[in-house]
Amino acid sequence: MKQPLTLADLKPGCKAKILRIQGNSPFKKRLLEMGLVRGEVIEKLKLAPLADPAEYVIKNYHVSLRREEAADIILEEQV
Amino acid sequence: MADCDPEKSKVPIDKAAAFGIKTITVALMGNPNSGKTTIFNNLTGAHQHVGNYGGVTVETKEGTLRHGSWRIKVVDLPGTYSLTAYSMEEIVARNFIIQQKPDVIVDIADGANLERNLYLAVQLKELGVPMVLVLNMADEMKTKGLHADIKKLSKIIGAPVVPAIGVRNRGTDKIVARIIEVAQGDWSQSEKVPVHYGSEIENELTKIAEPIIRRADQLQQTGSDCNCPLCLVTNPQWVALKLLENDSEVIGKMHDSAIRREVDQQVEHSRKYLTSIYGEDPESVIAEQRYGYVHGICRTVIRRTTEARINFSDKFDKVLTNRLLGLPIFAALMYLTFWFVFAAGQYPMGWIETAQQVLAEQVSNLWPSGSDSVLRSLIVDGIITGVGGVIVFLPNIMLLFLALSLLEDTGYMARAAFIMDRLMKWVGLHGKSFIPMLTGFGCSVPAILATRILDNRRDRFTTILVLPLMSCGARVPIYLLIIPAFFTSARSASVVMYSMYLIGIVIAIVCARLLRSTMFRGESSPFVMELPPYRIPTLKAVLIHMWQRSWLYLRKAGTVILAFSVLMWFLASHPRLPQEQIEQLRQEKIVALEQQGNFPSSEAAAIELTNQELQDARLSYSITGRLGRTLEPLLKPLGFDWRIGTALVGSFPAKELFVSQMGIVFSLGQVETEESPDRALQSDQNQNQDQDQPGTSSAVSSTQADLSVSPQAALRTRLKQTYSPLVGFCIMLFCLISAPCMATVAVTKRETNSWRWPMFQFFGLTGLAYLITLVVYQMGSFIQTGI
Numbered sequence: 001m002k003q004p005l006t007l008a009d010l011k012p013g014c015k016a017k018i019l020r021i022q023g024n025s026p027f028k029k030r031l032l033e034m035g036l037v038r039g040e041v042i043e044k045l046k047l048a049p050l051a052d053p054a055e056y057v058i059k060n061y062h063v064s065l066r067r068e069e070a071a072d073i074i075l076e077e078q079v
Numbered sequence: 080m081a082d083c084d085p086e087k088s089k090v091p092i093d094k095a096a097a098f099g100i101k102t103i104t105v106a107l108m109g110n111p112n113s114g115k116t117t118i119f120n121n122l123t124g125a126h127q128h129v130g131n132y133g134g135v136t137v138e139t140k141e142g143t144l145r146h147g148s149w150r151i152k153v154v155d156l157p158g159t160y161s162l163t164a165y166s167m168e169e170i171v172a173r174n175f176i177i178q179q180k181p182d183v184i185v186d187i188a189d190g191a192n193l194e195r196n197l198y199l200a201v202q203l204k205e206l207g208v209p210m211v212l213v214l215n216m217a218d219e220m221k222t223k224g225l226h227a228d229i230k231k232l233s234k235i236i237g238a239p240v241v242p243a244i245g246v247r248n249r250g251t252d253k254i255v256a257r258i259i260e261v262a263q264g265d266w267s268q269s270e271k272v273p274v275h276y277g278s279e280i281e282n283e284l285t286k287i288a289e290p291i292i293r294r295a296d297q298l299q300q301t302g303s304d305c306n307c308p309l310c311l312v313t314n315p316q317w318v319a320l321k322l323l324e325n326d327s328e329v330i331g332k333m334h335d336s337a338i339r340r341e342v343d344q345q346v347e348h349s350r351k352y353l354t355s356i357y358g359e360d361p362e363s364v365i366a367e368q369r370y371g372y373v374h375g376i377c378r379t380v381i382r383r384t385t386e387a388r389i390n391f392s393d394k395f396d397k398v399l400t401n402r403l404l405g406l407p408i409f410a411a412l413m414y415l416t417f418w419f420v421f422a423a424g425q426y427p428m429g430w431i432e433t434a435q436q437v438l439a440e441q442v443s444n445l446w447p448s449g450s451d452s453v454l455r456s457l458i459v460d461g462i463i464t465g466v467g468g469v470i471v472f473l474p475n476i477m478l479l480f481l482a483l484s485l486l487e488d489t490g491y492m493a494r495a496a497f498i499m500d501r502l503m504k505w506v507g508l509h510g511k512s513f514i515p516m517l518t519g520f521g522c523s524v525p526a527i528l529a530t531r532i533l534d535n536r537r538d539r540f541t542t543i544l545v546l547p548l549m550s551c552g553a554r555v556p557i558y559l560l561i562i563p564a565f566f567t568s569a570r571s572a573s574v575v576m577y578s579m580y581l582i583g584i585v586i587a588i589v590c591a592r593l594l595r596s597t598m599f600r601g602e603s604s605p606f607v608m609e610l611p612p613y614r615i616p617t618l619k620a621v622l623i624h625m626w627q628r629s630w631l632y633l634r635k636a637g638t639v640i641l642a643f644s645v646l647m648w649f650l651a652s653h654p655r656l657p658q659e660q661i662e663q664l665r666q667e668k669i670v671a672l673e674q675q676g677n678f679p680s681s682e683a684a685a686i687e688l689t690n691q692e693l694q695d696a697r698l699s700y701s702i703t704g705r706l707g708r709t710l711e712p713l714l715k716p717l718g719f720d721w722r723i724g725t726a727l728v729g730s731f732p733a734k735e736l737f738v739s740q741m742g743i744v745f746s747l748g749q750v751e752t753e754e755s756p757d758r759a760l761q762s763d764q765n766q767n768q769d770q771d772q773p774g775t776s777s778a779v780s781s782t783q784a785d786l787s788v789s790p791q792a793a794l795r796t797r798l799k800q801t802y803s804p805l806v807g808f809c810i811m812l813f814c815l816i817s818a819p820c821m822a823t824v825a826v827t828k829r830e831t832n833s834w835r836w837p838m839f840q841f842f843g844l845t846g847l848a849y850l851i852t853l854v855v856y857q858m859g860s861f862i863q864t865g866i
Contacts, residue, residue, distance in 0.1 A: 024360065026327070028362075029165060029362055030160070032363060034195065035370060037363070037370045046400070047402065048402075048497050048501060049401070050498075052500070053497065061609065063608065064606065064607070065606065065607055066504075069607065
């Protein structure tokens with residue numbers, strides 16, 4: 001089976017729709033309440049100077065996520 | 080009666096109430112970066128104070144304002160994204176609302192980022208609290224081409240909506256007016272839970288709520304003083320929703336009862352059922368539905384008049400967090416900050432020193448010259464020297480806090496965490512740890528409070544434990560005293576100063592890595608952090624921010640340090656040297672001189688002890704001197720004598736006391752700057768080590784001390800005469816690493832909720848300081864003598 005596309009794989013400057021968040025940590029709740037819910041379009045803006053974390057735009061605001069956390073966010077196809 | 084809340088009527092009959100003044104409590108809520116604090120400042124002006132709520136340690140600010148016959152108490156709660164309790168701050172904010180039941184909640188929403196901000200507003204409505212919604216940053220909305228239909232929004236939300244521009248103090252009056260209207264019940268706030276989660280979820284919610292409602296009815300009859308959510312919350316649907324969302328705070332707080340077991344069973348069953356039909360856990364579905372609802376609101380009330388262009392913030396950010404330029408810009412900004420603090424601080428420091436001198440002189444002149452008044456000594460040597468020595472550094476500390484406020488309020492602090500996260504992760508910490516670390520350069524106490532932004536206990540405790548290694552503002556006085564005394568060239572002075580900061584950081588990194596791989600092993604917490612748009616902070620906000628922090632320092636100088644200055648002065652001057660002892664010392668001196676064959680014994684009667692000798696004898700006879708001497712064998716391997724030992728003990732209440740302590744120790748045996756070669760006249764008692772020789776100059780009594788030289792400069796002269804530069808360096812090193820101050824110990828205890836960690840921190844760091852200073856001093860001496 002093909003590996004699902006995650007936010008970590010997204011190239012800077014690209015956008016995609018969120019499908020779901022893996023795992024079951026309290027952190028998942030934080031992501032949900034910050035608006036990373038299914039169907040939302042998220043854009044990877046750029047990487048930090050040391051390549052991690054990355055800056056994303058969702059719901060018109062900016063948020064930073066580490067690569068390992070972004071890897072838990074499964075995306076639909078790129079838009 | 081103004082109100083019939085039993086909580087409030089406990090207060091003795093208010094004088095204000097007699098004049099028909101009604102008091103209401105208002106809580107400010109809102110997302111982080113929504114401009115909540117600015118609105119709070121607008122509402123309350125200078126009438127505010129920082130406090131803690133009900134035993135919990137999260138800072139809440141409180142202020143009051145008067146409006147007609149109303150007295151409004153405003154509480155600024157920590158910023159939160161939702162009512163789902165994830166971090167400590169969110170728990171505190173939520174518990175405040177549930178337990179204290181403020182009369183009105185003002186939700187500050189960033190209008191330019193409405194969708195995420197409304198998420199909280201909708202949750203507040205679900206909880207069913209009386210609310211005023213403020214759409215802040217109306218100006219930013221305009222530049223973004225967003226237009227909100229306030230009336231429509233107000234109707235949907237079921238609460239008054241006020242547009243405002245916090246930074247320009249627009250809309251404040253309207254907010255106050257709406258608060259009073261809501262408090263008076265002029266706004267019928269709809270009771271209905273606004274979000275519909277779909278019939279499946281709603282069905283399950285009803286099932287979960289049923290036993291809770293039953294219990295609430297029971298309680299109506301029997302009454303209960305239980306504090307758990309089952310009994311306390313008047314809104315059973317809300318409790319049911321939180322339980323379905325798997326909210327561990329609510330679950331953990333419920334007291335055990337038959338009802339709870341029943342509820343638990345139902346929740347478990349419902350969660351399983353919903354997960355099976357949605358293929359997702361209920362919290363995801365609920366968040367999705369709630370956001371769907373919020374999105375719907377935004378679509379109805381927001382009109383986009385122009386297409387959003389690339390704004391100023393984005394352009395700015397492209398440079399500041401640029402992959403190539405980001406780090407150098409960051410380093411340069413940090414350097415600039417510290418340069419600014421110390422360069423600009425010099426001038427007011429000079430003024431304060433002069434004022435202190437003049438004051439000491441004036442007070443001294445109240446007594447006849449040469450008098451041996453205890454009161455004079457207490458005021459001049461104890462209080463003025465002690466407190467003055469600390470106040471002198473107020474400009475530096477205020478400037479540092481000013482710089483930190485600026486970094487925070489412009490939004491750069493979050494970028495700094497963004498840039499530094501990779502490095503901090505390598506250390507074993509979190510990018511957000513960087514913010515308390517940076518604050519730690521100001522003062523460990525607010526820095527330890529700032530660790531609350533860390534969600535993970537391991538990250539948080541590690542940060543707290545190594546925080547005192549950040550060279551705080553109270554260490555600065557020590558450096559500023561010692562560096563000019565021993566390292567006179569401007570270059571070597573700045574190198575030494577810089578190295579102290581660097582050494583602290585390096586040791587902190589090593590310790591943090593060690594802690595993270597031993598006691599606090601485990602995954603680091605996730606790094607999700609909002610990067611707010613860059614904003615130009617208002618002068619008022621920055622000044623209030625700076626003032627609140629500086630005030631803590633000033634208050635410390637006024638209370639703790641004043642008390643300890645007096646105590647330390649007492650310990651350094653009592654018990655007083657009895658006359659027989661003086662006579663005995665004189666005899667010893669005569670014998671010593673005779674043995675050297677320096678003069679015929681017929682002149683013995685004319686020999687007197689020099690003032691220097693007298694003062695030294697007095698000091699070593701005092702409690703302080705004895706304590707210092709007891710410690711001396713332990714401290715000698717570090718190159719410290721009993722005076723430094725005494726000052727180190729004395730600096731436990733606050734690090735900067737080391738300076739005043741040295742000042743007191745040396746001013747009791749103060750020197751004139753002119754030296755006269757009196758080497759031969761040294762009493763046996765003081766002939767220990769070469770560093771131990773108390774001055775080679777003749778001395779005058781402190782009453783006649785040469786006050787035309789600044790006290791700091793006089794102290795430095797003495798230090799230079801007494802110690803080697805290596806000892807000077809070792810003093811700074813030891814002060815940097817060793818025992819955090821009393822306030823730090825206290826706040827660590829409070830924040831970690833156990834004595835274990837502050838004790839570990841205290842003894843661990845002091846032991847480490849001893850070890851490192853020992854190695855440095857011994858190696859330093861070896862190299863010096865070896866060459």
